[in-house]
Amino acid sequence: MATLSFFYFGGVIVLTAVLVVALRNPIYSVIALLVMFFHVAGLFITLHAEFLAVVQIIVYAGAILVLYLFVVMLLNLKRDDSYQRQVWLGVSLGLLGLAEIVYVVLTAGRATGPAIARTTQVAAAGAPAASVTPGNTEAVGMALYTTYLFPFEVASLILLVAMIGAILLVKKGIMGPEAR
Amino acid sequence: MKYALIPLFPFAAFVVIGLFGHWIRARAHWIAVPAVAGSFLLSLSAFADVAQGEPIRLTLYSWITSGRFEVNIGFFIDRLTAVMLLLVTVVSGLVHVYTIGYMEGEPGYPRFFSYIALFTFSMLMLVMADNFLQLYVFWEAVGLCSYLLIGHWYDRKSACDAAVKAFVVNRVGDFGFGLGIMLIFAVFGTLQYDQVFAKAASVAGETINVLKPLGGEWPVGMLTVLCLLLFTGAVGKSAQVPLHVWLPDAMEGPTPISALIHAATMVTAGVFMVARLAPLYNLSPAAMDVVAVTGGITALFAATIALTQNDIKRVVAYSTVSQLGYMMMACGLGAYAAGIYHLLTHGAFKALLFLCCGSVIIALHHEQDIRRMGGLKAKLPVTYWTFVIGSLALAGFPLTAGFFSKDEILVEAWSAGALGQTLTVVGLATAFLTAFYSFRLVFVAFHGESRVVSHQAGPVHEPSRTMTIPLVVLAGLAVITGYLGIPEFLAPVLHGPGGVEAGHEAGLPIMVIASIMGLSGIAVAYLFYVRSPQLPERLAQQWQRLYLLSFNKWYVDELYDKAFVRPTVEVAGLLWRRMDVAVIDKAVNGVAAGVALWSRSLRLIQSGEVQHYALGMALGAVVILGVYLLL
Amino acid sequence: MVPLSYYMILSAIVFLTGLVGVLIRRNIIILLLSIELMLNATNINFVAFSYYLNNIAGQVFVFFALTVAAAEVAVGLAIILALYRGKATVNVEDLNMMKW
Secondary structure: OHHHHHHHHHHHHHHHHHHHHHOOOHHHHHHHHHHHHHHHHHHHHHOOOHHHHHHHHHHHHHHHHHHHHHHHHHHOOOOOOOOOOOHHHHHHHHHHHHHHHHHHHHHHHHHOOOOOOOOOOOOOOOOOOOOOOOOHHHHHHHHHHHOOHHHHHHHHHHHHHHHHHHHHHOOOOOOOOOOO | OHHHHHHHHHHHHHHHHHHHHHHHHHHOHHHHHHHHHHHHHHHHHHHHHHHHOOOEEEEEEEEEEEOOEEEEEEEEEOHHHHHHHHHHHHHHHHHHHHHHHHOOOOOOHHHHHHHHHHHHHHHHHHHHEOEHHHHHHHHHHHHHHHHHHHOOOOOOHHHHHHHHHHHHHHHHHHHHHHHHHHHHHHHHOOOEHHHHHHHHHHHOOOEEEOOHHHOOOOEEEHHHHHHHHHHHHHHHHOOOOOOOOHHHHHHHOOHHHHHHHHHHOOOHHHHHHHHHOHHHHHOOHHHHHHHHHHHHHHHHHHHHHHOOOOEHHHHHHHHHHHHHHHHHHHHHOOOHHHHHHHHHHHHHHHHHHHHHHHHHHHHOOOOOEHHHOOOOOOOOHHHHHHHHHHHHHHHOOOOOHHHHHHHHHHHHHHOOHHHHHHHHHHHHHHHHHHHHHHHHHHHHHHOOOOOOOOOOOOOOOOOOHHHHHHHHHHHHHHHHHHHOOHHHHHOOOOOOOOOOOOOHHHHHHHHHHHHHHHHHHHHHHHHHHHHOOHHHHHHHHHOHHHHHHHHOHHHHHHHHHHHHHHHHHHHHHHHHHHHHHHHHHHHHHHHHHHHHHHHHHHHHHOOOOHHHHHHHHHHHHHHHHHHHHHO | OOOHHHHHHHHHHHHHHHHHHHHHOOEHHHHHHHHHHHHHHHHHHHHHHHHHHOOOHHHHHHHHHHHHHHHHHHHHHHHHHHHHHHHOOOEHHHOOOOOO
């Protein structure tokens, strides 16, 4: 059962990822990405990270993707005519990199490495009640507000900055004369 | 320790005037003259010390210690050095005083004093040296001072050319000299005089195969080669034929230095060196013969040229070359004491003659051509009479110092074998010519109607006291030095090669013949230039070829120009065009052009397109990972 | 039980797809989209490891990565809009003023 769900989600993820990159029409690419996000969320659920799955859908699919759609439609983009000149070089690089990573994963993992199967042993420091039993949301919450409090605050600061930046950037006159 | 002060006083004067000349300006002589005077007094004291007792040996400073090669700065003051010290300090002091008047008001006044102070220092160190390297260093130093002083009026091209010519010709001789010094070190393992002299006898029989590099076989005596190499330095410095060409041109410099450097001191360094190295030369008869013949040729050669020159200083310059030939001849025949005796007396009367020339030149506002002089006897009495005394000494008129010293040489030469006798005849002929041209100068420049060109502004009058007093002092010395018993004083120090009998039975006849030569020379000059002034013209027409040969200095300068100077210039030009410009400049510029090309190509990577950069990054990451995996 | 290596390979595939997308697309918006792909791939990796190593820290990191991705998208799209106003193009090749 687990493998089946993995292969389904994984397969769709791969397929839609390729589609995002390959499709000429921007709207189609965005929609493919949307499908991918949903399946990633599904993958998260199989990995018992329910909270994250929901957050994924809310933030990625609900906010980010919508933003993309807005922009695409605002700019009224047409089909791209062709790929970049370096398309073959890029694709071959990607395949080469993939080969290397697969090689690494398959050979290096044998020698050392922690237990691949799930165990009940307590994991690395800094994670109180580091098992799923309290429930994923609670566990994430507890880690987030105790050990990782400072990065949490910093993350909120990042969002603030991004907000200010985004507003400033789209004010008229920031980047030279208007092309209107 | 006071001996170290002898050269240090002038050196201090050089430093002080050299550094502060801009502020000292016309008061420079207040520093220079006392310094030389101090040196003179200390030299007198050194002379007294040495005359009584042993030579003074002093090591001042251990200069080089490098394995087997050790050289010190030290002094060796024996009787020879002591008389040289006196000569240098006296003449230098008198020239310093004379310069106060001669260079008055000139802009280069302090610079001149600092240079002659430097020269005095170098010359003193040269004569006091106790090893070959110190000798060589200060040999070069006096050559440098000569260059600086000949070119004192550096805005005149002729002066600059003459200075360079002097230096380069000297350098040719010094090349051989340097080789000689290296050979000394190779053979003896030391450069100290006393150690070399001690070992000299033991290597007397060794030979060097001179043709070895060419695969031939010609063994030459080691000491002969050594002495000949060292002698080339003397040929250059003492203006012997064939390296005499720089001395007449050196007359471009101010007259005081012609008197100091090119009459009394620097040019005598060569003769001094041969005398100092007498122990070495005595062991090599072949080298001594070369020295003697060179001297004899020079004496006669220069005298023939002096007969026809029209520049007052040139005549005296060629006369100097001729007299140096006499000295060298004497040394080559083993009569070192006689040679040095003549060196000392010549120093007095030749310096006198030059300073008189300077007096005339100043009085006539820098006129040097004797054809535009005349009738100066009444207007410049002091100059005239001192000039006459100097000329009498030069001509070897009886009772003057020049007479005694020249006679000493001729007598010693006669008793030195067949070569000596031939050279004695040469010397006597030269004596006749010497008397002739020196009195030609007297009669043409001072007697007769005044041919002074009227636009030489101002009246002709005797120069100032500072210039005439040295003349009088030197005139006195030109007579007195004959009576001081110098050859007897030097004889214990300067031995001949031994086995030379003092053939004094020939002494009186030679003295008589020499006197006759001198007097007849004066008489002929009187005839030519006072009684029948048109005679020289007619003779010049009749013997025009010979006249031109003499007048054009036997075309030696032209010969050198064709044989050495032109080819060198050609080769230099060729090397410049083919090597320097085509290869080296191209290489350097090529590197720069290559860098520029490379950077022009590299900057195309900055295409401005983000995806190109991203491609680069991805490529780099993949490659690094791949390399990491493979290794 | 799905081995961890499967997740790693999956994440690698998605990451490299995103990378290739960055390299070959001419539309800026699709470029940014590909970057989102890459970020997602890392998220998958983090969560997989968190599950297999029994450490909640992985999921916390996903949280932060998500935050940063959101901020980045916001600012990035704002920039693109401003650029579009200036040059009326979303073609990456036209944005090459910083060249030699």
